[in-house]
Amino acid sequence: MQVKEIMQALSLTPCSGHQGLDREITGGYVSDLLSDVMGHAREGEAWITLQAHKNIMAIASLKELAAIILVKGRRPDEDTASASDSEGIPILSTPLDAFETSGKLYQLLASPSGESLP
Amino acid sequence: MEFTYHIEGGDFSRAGAASSEVKKILKQLNIDLAVIKRVVVALYEAEVNVVAHAHEGIMKITLAPDSIEAVIADKGPGIPDIALAMQEGYSTASPRVREMGFGAGMGLPNIKKNCDRLEIESTVNAGTTVKMTTFFTG
Numbered sequence: 001m002q003v004k005e006i007m008q009a010l011s012l013t014p015c016s017g018h019q020g021l022d023r024e025i026t027g028g029y030v031s032d033l034l035s036d037v038m039g040h041a042r043e044g045e046a047w048i049t050l051q052a053h054k055n056i057m058a059i060a061s062l063k064e065l066a067a068i069i070l071v072k073g074r075r076p077d078e079d080t081a082s083a084s085d086s087e088g089i090p091i092l093s094t095p096l097d098a099f100e101t102s103g104k105l106y107q108l109l110a111s112p113s114g115e116s117l118p
Numbered sequence: 119m120e121f122t123y124h125i126e127g128g129d130f131s132r133a134g135a136a137s138s139e140v141k142k143i144l145k146q147l148n149i150d151l152a153v154i155k156r157v158v159v160a161l162y163e164a165e166v167n168v169v170a171h172a173h174e175g176i177m178k179i180t181l182a183p184d185s186i187e188a189v190i191a192d193k194g195p196g197i198p199d200i201a202l203a204m205q206e207g208y209s210t211a212s213p214r215v216r217e218m219g220f221g222a223g224m225g226l227p228n229i230k231k232n233c234d235r236l237e238i239e240s241t242v243n244a245g246t247t248v249k250m251t252t253f254f255t256g
Contacts, residue, residue: 034166035224038159039231051219058134062141062158079131 001025001109003067003090006046010104012069012092015076017084023066028105030098034059041065048101052076057083065089069105071098119181125165127173127194130218136177137161140188147181150254157186157252160232163225164190164248170215171195172245185234185253196242204230 004021007014014021026044031037032051041047043064049056052074060068061083067090070076076084076091084091094101121143123136140161144154161177168175172194180187197203203210204226211221230236233250240246 032219033222033224034219035163035222035228038162039224039228043155049219053218054131055133055218055220058138058162062134062137062162 003046003092006067006105006108007090007092009108010094010101012094015070015084015091015093016081017067017088017090019085020067020088020090023088023090025066025109027109028102029065030102038063046105048098048105050074050098052080054079054083056080057087057089060084060089061087067092069094069101071096071101120178122176122178125168125172125175125177125190125192127169127171127175127192130169133166133169134162137165140177140179143179144186149186153186153252153254156232157188160229160250160252161188161190163228164188164250166220167225167246167248168192168194170211170220175245184255185251187249187251188233189247189249191245191247193245196244197238197240197246198242200238200240 003023006025025046028046029041030048032049037059041063044066046067046069047065048069050071052070056068057080070093073095075093125136141158172192175192178189202208206227207223209221209223215221233252235251237249
């Protein structure tokens with residue numbers, strides 16, 4: 001599923017990195033601890049977090065994540081947004097919290113037969 | 119083949135820049151992607167450790183036919199008890215650094231998991247040298 005499809009389905013607000021909206025999302029990872037994401041997130045995943053500072057982009061880029069979803073209405077810092085633009089990794093914002101966002105994303109990504117994600 | 123990067127202590131806006139440069143080079147050299155993924159995690163954690171704890175440091179990468187060796191050497195406070203620092207969850211990071219989502223005590227464990235050989239030497243009030251080696255096969 002592409003970032004833009006998830007953006008529409010979850011009514012996410014695109015903040016930056018628009019040129020990456022057709023990236024493919026293969027799963028998700030939820031954490032506010034950067035080393036946790038560094039150690040355990042996988043390429044192509046959407047990262048759900050409330051951290052909005054520039055270092056999230058360093059991680060997203062090094063791990064080749066598909067997108068970052070900022071929860072509770074958070075917006076990327078200015079330098080975070082420009083890094084997102086130059087990396088082409090979108091940052092999207094939602095008023096929902098991490099629990100609600102994860103639940104909705106999981107439902108979207110799980111197969112129609114109801115099988116769980118790998 | 120060798121290349122070296124400078125790491126500035128305290129400058130979180132640049133944290134990850136050296137690791138990112140190394141990643142680009144390894145990709146250009148067509149190194150196995152699974153190896154790159156591991157190396158990048160270990161390098162990033164070592165780089166962030168310099169930014170979070172030290173005054174300055176260097177990252178020196180040596181590419182051999184069978185392995186990548188990275189030496190991250192810093193001038194800084196050093197680690198008084200390396201065994202303790204290796205424990206998952208142990209951190210001496212400042213409250214400011216923790217608020218950013220760093221300092222969870224996962225950095226050194228991440229490094230250990232993502233390289234094949236790890237040597238850490240440290241002198242209190244002088245600095246720390248982390249040497250990590252990742253082999254291409256096996």
